[in-house]
């Protein structure tokens with residue numbers, strides 16, 4: 473009887489951990505994709521100061537470890553700027569800022585790969601810059617960046633486990649806690665399976681998207 | 691009515707002056723052919739008319755409205771919105787077609803009317819269907835550009851430009867990217883437009899076509915109009931040595 477209670481408690485904890493992992497993953501994704509696009513567009517703008525600022529931002533985010541960024545926002549920000557954030561917010565901000573830089577570079581490459589003739593055709597048809605981006609350029613960019621975006625997204629699934637440094641009980645930290653208490657390796661196995669399933673689902677989703685965009689060739 | 695009035699058009703890329711003062715007035719219903727050697731500035735001139743290139747001197751007036759003009763020696767353009775409105779009177783067809791690859795043929799045609807002119811789908815669909823029929827591509831409405839031959843692509847591009855019901859059509863070497871047997875169908879489409887009295891400026895290497903369809907021919911060399919006249923004069927009895935040399939080379 474006692475064993476069953478224990479098992480149920482363990483399963484419950486693992487579920488909570490998985491929930492937090494998913495929450496971090498989806499929240500980050502929802503904010504980081506549009507932010508990445510915005511950064512890419514500013515980076516490509518002809519207004520040099522802002523473009524340069526984005527260049528510096530991307531350099532900082534890609535040039536330092538994500539874990540350092542997490543720690544900085546959580547521990548250093550309260551001291552340096554007197555900003556104290558709840559665990560979850562701190563983690564999300566760090567992930568969003570970091571991943572937006574990577575997505576920005578992917579989007580920038582995609583946007584720059586669209587031929588000048590597309591802009592010119594849109595312009596001679598009377599479209600504004602915004603209409604051209606929204607209707608002509610970005611829909612084509614999506615097809616071209618699908619593969620690298622898929623890669624980054626799958627990396628994000630696993631990077632969420634870095635929140636253990638903030639003592640947040642995500643899936644991996646929960647698993648470790650149980651393993652240390654019970655001397656039973658099963659939770660690690662369960663966690664591995666969970667990450668693998670997540671990755672599998674994402675791979676399938678991106679494959680569907682690729683098929684959707686395969687209706688036209690370039 | 692003067693559809694296009696370009697006066698003293700100058701254009702420099704960095705320090706290189708590519709257009710050295712070109713004048714062109716196009717009246718309603720006229721077909722102008724621009725011929726000349728490679729690199730002489732034909733495309734650049736055409737692109738100056740609809741602000742794909744920003745002129746460095748001179749003025750452009752479309753249907754009586756000034757797109758760009760000189761004030762105190764500096765070129766001033768109409769505001770972005772004004773310029774867009776003025777240029778929307780001109781449709782353009784490119785050598786490389788520039789169709790939107792992610793849209794079907796029909797979507798290519800109705801996109802700008804819906805987005806720019808805010809026309810309803812039901813309004814523009816019959817118009818677009820007529821245009822496709824006119825260029826002989828009704829059967830391809832649901833194909834993607836990648837599924838078309840070069841000649842078909844170019845006819846779609848013409849139909850797409852026409853869907854915005856422009857008063858003027860600009861063509862930049864519409865058949866240069868095509869195999870010879872495919873140019874015929876594109877030239878026929880342009881010929882049909884000429885019959886309907888569409889005002890057109892056509893940059894072309896097709897001398898026979900220029901001779902047949904144009905009311906006036908401009909021979910451009912080194913960023914200047916060297917000779918200008920009706921096709922009979924230019925092709926039959928060119929006055930300038932350079933024109934003669936060019937035409938002899940083309941034969």
Ligand SMILES: Nc1ncnc2c1ncn2[C@@H]1O[C@H](COP(=O)(O)OP(=O)(O)OP(=O)(O)O)[C@@H](O)[C@H]1O
Pocket residue numbers: 703708726727728729730731732733734735
């Ligand atoms: N964006 C640009 N930047 C710099 N130089 C340019 C640019 N576009 C055109 N040129 C130069 O301007 C000159 C005229 O080019 P243009 O394309 O107008 O010639 P063209 O008469 O259309 O030639 P072709 O028959 O080969 O199409 C060329 O010397 C070309 O190298």
Ligand SMILES: [Mg+2]
Pocket residue numbers: 732733734862863
């Ligand atoms: Mg050219």
